[in-house]
Amino acid sequence: MAGLEDLYREIIIDHYRSPRNRGELDTPPATRTEGFNPLCGDEIVVYLQLGEGTGDERVIEDIRIGGQGCSISQSSASMMSMSVKGKTIAEARDIMRSFKAMMSIHESSLDDSVEEPEIEVDEMKLGELEAMRGVVKFPVRIKCATLSWNTLDQGISEALA
Amino acid sequence: MNTGTDTPGTLADPIDSTRIKADFPLLSTTRAGTGHDRLITYLDSAATAQKPQAVIDALTNYYETTNANVARGVYELAEASTNAMEAARRKVAKFINAPAANEVIFTKNATESLNLVARSWGGTNLGPGDAVVLTQLEHHANIVPWQILQAEKGFEIRWIPVDANGHLDLTDLDRFLDGAKVVGLSAMSNVLGTLTPMRRIADAAHAAGAVVTVDACQYVPHLPTDVVEMGADFVSFSAHKMCGPTGVGVMWGKAELLDAMPPFLGGGGMIENVTQEGFKPAELPHKFEAGTPPIAEAVGLGVAVDYLSALGMDAVREHEVRLTSYTLRTLADRFGDKLTIHGPSEPAERGGVFSLELADVHPHDLSQVLDEHGVCVRAGHHCAKPLMKVLGVGATARASVYIYNDESDVDALADSLEAAASFFSF
Structure with a gap:
């Protein structure tokens, strides 16, 4: 049985108390994307400022996070902002994929009895984000952890459009 | 409209919740909990009530x-x-x-x-x-x-x-x-x-x-x-x-x-x-x-x-007015300004639904710790986002009582709130 300490790791609480890259960016040139968790009311706003270039080679020059929510959603957003700032879109997508794999997100698994497919989690890419691994043991909270990442995903699409 | 008496405490509670609880298999049977089997403290009847055997x-x-x-x-x-x-x-x-x-x-x-x-x-x-x-x-x-x-x-x-x-x-x-x-x-x-x-x-x-x-x-x-x-x-x-x-x-x-x-x-x-x-x-x-x-x-x-x-709906209302009164009093005594209870302060003007905000602990995190103690409350916007905006909050943790709840459930809530406050002692 998973205990609260598995969920509320010290580093998560630290990011919750002192969120990094909190604030806003001027739009334009930055883009602003909102994400909602309709179940619990958590809201995340992701501001993205991309560098020059084309497509996935563009660099996330700056990122700011707004919104409100629980410790898991807010700390996940804070860690996310640190992990993708200065990275290219392609690199950010890699990290996103690894994070979602760690969260055991497998689309369209209809049969409860089927073994979950093993998706490789690239721990090198995750770094500090590893601390979020305990969330998987609390399935209702996975949506809290992934809210900011889904919002980033949407924000990247909007920024590239 | 009869909204119940506003002088609880003068007569015996017309509802015997201990006897009522025995009618509800889900509440009178132990469930696997953290480390041991236990009875749950169900405080989410505003979302759905438990069902009697009948x-x-x-x-x-x-x-x-x-x-x-x-x-x-x-x-x-x-x-x-x-x-x-x-x-x-x-x-x-x-x-x-x-x-x-x-x-x-x-x-x-x-x-x-x-x-x-x-x-x-x-x-x-x-x-x-x-x-x-x-x-x-x-x-x-x-x-x-x-x-x-x-x-x-x-x-x-x-x-x-x-x-x-x-x-x-x-x-x-x-x-x-x-x-x-x-x-x-x-x-x-x-x-x-x-x-x-x-x-x-x-x-x-x-x-x-x-x-x-x-x-x-x-x-x-x-x-x-x-x-x-x-x-x-x-x-x-x-x-x-x-x-x-x-x-x-x-x-x-x-x-x-x-x-x-x-x-x-x-x-x-x-x-x-x-x-x-x-x-x-x-x-x-x-x-x-x-x-x-x-x-x-x-x-x-x-x-x-x-x-x-x-049971009689007058008795149900009387029981809940008493329990509401006890809940408001207990939580105020034990937490003071650290705990906000939204809504009317007079038991006669309200039902047994308590939207809680514990200083610095997000409702979602709060309900997670409460769950660890077998206390079931609802965290979130309760499908009333315009009201949440008026209250100036994104979410609350909501405890709600019914016929099968009594003072011991409220005490369990208060104990688990204390545990949450100490776990997140910012």
Whole structure:
């Protein structure tokens, strides 16, 4: 049985108390994307400022996070902002994929009895984000952890459009 | 309107919750918890109530002895099934003092009931220049159906505000009602517990020429209900919040209004005749019950009504006023300013729904720690996001009590809140 300490790791609480890259960016040139968790009311706003270039080679020059929510959603957003700032879109997508794999997100698994497919989690890419691994043991909270990442995903699409 | 006594503590509690709890298998059986088996502390009855053995047995018994489709076959079993469902309808009618049983429409839940009113009455009677008056207390189920219709019909939606104590601010009621055709009103807030002055609003609405549709989901399970005394035109509620099964709701409406309204859903059961040219709807209540209704669930609701009636709804209200009083006092004593309880402070003006904010601990995190202690509360916006915005919060942790709860449950809540405060001792 998973205990609260598995969920509320010290580093998560630290990011919750002192969120990094909190604030806003001027739009334009930055883009602003909102994400909602309709179940619990958590809201995340992701501001993205991309560098020059084309497509996935563009660099996330700056990122700011707004919104409100629980410790898991807010700390996940804070860690996310640190992990993708200065990275290219392609690199950010890699990290996103690894994070979602760690969260055991497998689309369209209809049969409860089927073994979950093993998706490789690239721990090198995750770094500090590893601390979020305990969330998987609390399935209702996975949506809290992934809210900011889904919002980033949407924000990247909007920024590239 | 009888909203219960405001002098709790002078007589013995008319409800023996320890005895009641024994009627509810889920509450009287240990479950696997953190490290050991335990009884849970269920404080989420505003979301759904637990079911007494009698209701659970009624479902099984119906399927084992009476199952057949209703209002169709001529064989004896089909007649028995029809009779069982119609007996449940009469029980519900009596429970809410409806003038006639055929004014009680079975739906799949209160949300469908409220959509039925918006779509059928509103869709027929509303247009540009009209106004629908709602309150800031409303659940999404009494907001979104009107917003969907608004996009089509182009009427105005006005909002009766909530004051700092969680009551409706009726200062500008006359101005809100000027030109209004509908008033949508929660009888009791699912977030704040506020009991609203239904009769006063209904009388003013009728004087202004508006119909009144009441969301009574949190009211019917907890207080004696008299739809005539309420003064409403439509009253919606769900079975599962009053110890009945999920899958069945009720929409009561005045017969003369229901008769003039078009059907909501079309299909079998709701017609008197169908030709290639068109159809003629059935009489009430079948006109609004297209398709096979939730028969077993309606029968189960009838048994839930029996269960609550045997306790007596005055006694239920008295018990909850006492428990509300105890909860407000206990939490204030133990947490002081560290804990905010939204909503009215007078037990006589509210139901047993407590939206809590513990300093610096997000409601979602709070309910996670409470779960660790076997305490079940709801965290989130409670399907009332406009109200959350008025309160200036994104979410609250909501504890709610019912007939099977007593002081020990409130004490368990307080203990687990203390554990949460210490775990997140920022």
